[in-house]
Amino acid sequence: MSHFEERLEADLGNIRQFVWDMGDDVERALRQAKQALLTRDAELAYETVLGDNPINRDSRACDRLCHTFIARHLPGAGHLREMAATIRVNVALERIGDYAVTISRESLQLEDDLSEKFTVQIDLLADESLQILHEARKAFRDDNAESAMTLMKMAKQVENNMDAIYDQLFAEENGMKARTALTVFVVFNLLKRVADQAKNICDQTVYAVRGVAKLPRVYRLLFLARPGSGLGHLAAAIGRKNFPTSARFDVATPDGAEGVPPALAGFLDETGIPDDELESLNLSHLEHDLSDYDVIIALEGRYADYVNEVPFHTTALNWSPAAPDGADGYSATYRDLHGEIQSLIDLMAGDEAA
Template structure:
């Protein structure tokens, strides 16, 4: 917790409260990362048993979000945090919402099937989606590491990584559209695959959002909707 450079408070319980919610978010983040990793593997291997486990575990992610949110509200009500302490609590409330939505993506992936694609097409599509999934898993893992110590430089680097995720997603879309034009019978499966790819791509956007909340905590700047320009300023300092 010292890595966050929080002010020391007369009340030791206040410090414990802040440390507690920070630790809870780390635990939630690791669970969401495992959910996403398992979902990508279940999709690629067509492992329905693993998919069912991921879907079932989504309830735990939701419960963790609600618990952390409640703890944050209690801290605000009881401790009336100001300055950096308040920014931490606000950032955490927003970050757990992004993590919960990433958990929803994992659940959605596990409901995906490509039954009408040919075996060759299925192999190519699943491999492409797995590659995109692994890219976003790495991005999620990195942003969780950045959150642990609120590392500004790491957050900026991760933010920029989303451009590569977008490029990979666009390549998958072109590939799937080609399949659909070549064989109209694949349209239902291609639409499902496109939806899945879009959901995975959105994980990169959510990781970007978490990076913005890290910047907000460290710098006290809200760079939402102007992230690119503001990040350039931070990098040039």
């Protein structure tokens, strides 16, 4: 190894260790913020707030180290990607440090003790987000893109689980004062953001290792239709054929699952649209899984006719495609649904739609 290569590797190792140590400090601050909140420890809260100053200085120092590395070594594609990713990871860690400060400051605003229920939920959510963050940092340190992609799914699940927590928080019977309820809401939201930032670190790991700037999002759409109409089956078939990598398309019908109606099966065969695995889901079995979907779409009637409550992070739409008729079959219905699905995917995925 040449002197130049030795110096490059030494500088690179220094930056990697610097980022790892900064991450340890950030995780420690977040644990302290949680403890200060749950134990009403004002001294620990103020200590955590002041402790963010060294983290901010380290963040600025990390930024300088990365830019100095680029200027000094003029690195090739692999090392250049790592520096770009490290700069973004540094930003994510600095923001998580800010979240710890805000949680600490919010803990000082509490008017009364938290109930045991919310104490347990905050404790569990904080630990889960911290675990995802720690594993995301390890994936970045170890250049482990596979682990990073698995962790992205875990971070997404944290977001999906928030709906139930928010429902409990704003239930009339929780008995909390308005100021306390607002504090708890802010804390839950910040802990969810920790998982979001961990996901961002995972994105940067995949970029650094594989050169993929960001994995395209795969949206989940659920079509709601009445039994026997075939509208949901047709919409799902159109979506799967035209946008196989941009979204997942499912159909659900009330009162049980059903297969593709014979008339629609004939139409799909004539138009060359695959009809495999198109059996509808039983809507009554999806009550607790609706939050997994980005959009639910009623094709007959209104979505309120199918679901009692739309999850917080789910969007609901009402479409009115042409109904199948004996003379025209599904042709007009196909044109309407194709146009609606095309517009929706273009709106959500943009140029990444495929």
